[in-house]
Amino acid sequence: MNKKYFIKTYGCQMNVYDSHRIAMSLENLGYVKANHQQDADLVLFNTCHIREKAAEKLFSDLGRALIVKNERTENGLNTVIGVLGCVVQAEDDQILKRAPYVDFALGPLTYHRLPAILKQLETKHISGILDTQFPVESKFDFLPENKAEGGCSFLAIQEGCDNFCTYCVVPYTRGVEYSRPVEDVLKEAKKLIETGTLEINLLGQNVNSYHGKDQNGKEQNLAYLLNKMAELDGLKRLRYTTSYPADVDDDLIQCHKNIDILMPYLHLPVQSGSNKILKLMNRRHTAETYLEVVSKLKEANPKLEMSSDFIVGFPEETDEDFEQTLKLVDKVSYIQAFSFKYSKRPGTPAAVMENQVPEKIKKERLNILQNKLFALQNAFNQKCVGQTFEVLFEQKGRHKGQFIGRTPYMQNVHASADEKMMGKIQKVKILSATANSLEGKVV
Ligand code: SAH
Ligand code: SF4
Ligand code: F3S
Numbered sequence: 001m002n003k004k005y006f007i008k009t010y011g012c013q014m015n016v017y018d019s020h021r022i023a024m025s026l027e028n029l030g031y032v033k034a035n036h037q038q039d040a041d042l043v044l045f046n047t048c049h050i051r052e053k054a055a056e057k058l059f060s061d062l063g064r065a066l067i068v069k070n071e072r073t074e075n076g077l078n079t080v081i082g083v084l085g086c087v088v089q090a091e092d093d094q095i096l097k098r099a100p101y102v103d104f105a106l107g108p109l110t111y112h113r114l115p116a117i118l119k120q121l122e123t124k125h126i127s128g129i130l131d132t133q134f135p136v137e138s139k140f141d142f143l144p145e146n147k148a149e150g151g152c153s154f155l156a157i158q159e160g161c162d163n164f165c166t167y168c169v170v171p172y173t174r175g176v177e178y179s180r181p182v183e184d185v186l187k188e189a190k191k192l193i194e195t196g197t198l199e200i201n202l203l204g205q206n207v208n209s210y211h212g213k214d215q216n217g218k219e220q221n222l223a224y225l226l227n228k229m230a231e232l233d234g235l236k237r238l239r240y241t242t243s244y245p246a247d248v249d250d251d252l253i254q255c256h257k258n259i260d261i262l263m264p265y266l267h268l269p270v271q272s273g274s275n276k277i278l279k280l281m282n283r284r285h286t287a288e289t290y291l292e293v294v295s296k297l298k299e300a301n302p303k304l305e306m307s308s309d310f311i312v313g314f315p316e317e318t319d320e321d322f323e324q325t326l327k328l329v330d331k332v333s334y335i336q337a338f339s340f341k342y343s344k345r346p347g348t349p350a351a352v353m354e355n356q357v358p359e360k361i362k363k364e365r366l367n368i369l370q371n372k373l374f375a376l377q378n379a380f381n382q383k384c385v386g387q388t389f390e391v392l393f394e395q396k397g398r399h400k401g402q403f404i405g406r407t408p409y410m411q412n413v414h415a416s417a418d419e420k421m422m423g424k425i426q427k428v429k430i431l432s433a434t435a436n437s438l439e440g441k442v443v
Helices: 013-028 052-074 086-091 094-098 111-124 182-194 222-230 250-258 275-280 287-300 319-332 359-384
Strands: 004-009 042-047 080-085 104-106 129-131 152-156 199-203 237-241 265-267 305-312 336-341 388-396 402-406 412-416 425-433 437-442
Touching (some): 004 013, 013 042, 013 111, 013 152, 042 052, 042 086, 052 080, 052 086, 080 086, 152 182, 182 222, 199 222, 222 237, 275 287, 287 319, 305 359, 319 359, 336 359, 359 425, 359 437, 412 425
Parallel strands (some): 004 042, 042 080, 080 104, 104 129, 199 237, 412 437
Antiparallel strands (some): 388 402, 388 425, 402 412
């Protein structure tokens, strides 16, 4: 009988991508996906360290995993528990100390070593293996080929970050910036298209700093890569995320004018509208330079809409600073956004800054900001009623015959459809809208 695996993924899209690649390498070894954690011989947690809550969740999930493991042991079944991802990189041996029943822990850059570790566990009957190296080899050269799971796929083109925003753990968990060679990216993209992908989202912690080498060994930028991607037969939609505002160059802006499969929706995190706070955050943009980039992008493609990330309650943030953020939100009129209370991360410069903002004020500001963002999102969705969009259907809805897909603006659309439409693009007329989703009819 085939062994079963179960992966729980926390955090960003990069982790979703990593979990998919990990699943592929397990399936290569003959594992099959378990529908429930209780049925799994191998349980993996792919973790995130970005905010305090994200990391805490892991330990409560691990506690539950131990209970399941013990129940399975009583039934004569063996369970291997592994922890992967950014918490491992940040906490190093602390995970194995706090949860000694964890069999192995691997950082985000070493998960290509998983098959070897599983073999070690099986043949040598050891446990407590830890690997948090920043290896010299690239994991991408050792992973089995990536294949599509549906109509939309992520594709990592870049990893790590050299920006060192003062609140952020990513440069410490994912290491220095690394760009994959152009040909490797194109090869992976072709395979994804061959196996059913219509939409590819190019991923990186800061995709704008992409500088992968081409066949001649010459470094190329993101705009070059986007143009190459646009030449691929069968690709209908192209996206890239996450962008760093100061690294959006004119070549990239031109792509939004010239590449018709590049979707008219861009996630461009601003974090704050106050220049004082942006400086303390070590972001290399001001509110003004950010707005300038946005207006150039909208000039290149008037249909372009924006999303962003915000942090409220960063050290030293006053009511006035927060007002600046609200003003910027009004100017850009985001159609979607993520907002967070500042969370102190050990080892980052902001964690020891003076004038930390009290929790109560953080909460109040987050509430005000989220209400505003919610209203903007709702207004945009309402504006879509009566319009027709191309929708890429991705999953089954809760009701029989109902399917869920995405518009070019990443809005969820519910519509009655045929099973055959899964993974396909269909024209859908929007009949009604809420702040979170649209309801439509296939035309
Ligand atoms: N590379 C991306 C995303 C990084 S993490 C970028 O540069 O934007 C995703 C988001 O988490 C960030 O944009 C930020 O808004 C938020 N974030 C990161 N560290 C945080 C912290 N310490 N507290 C609260 N939010 C944080
Ligand atoms: Fe973190 Fe800043 Fe790098 Fe984004 S750009 S990953 S927020 S350090
Ligand atoms: Fe979290 Fe690591 Fe992504 S810290 S946000 S999983 S890069």
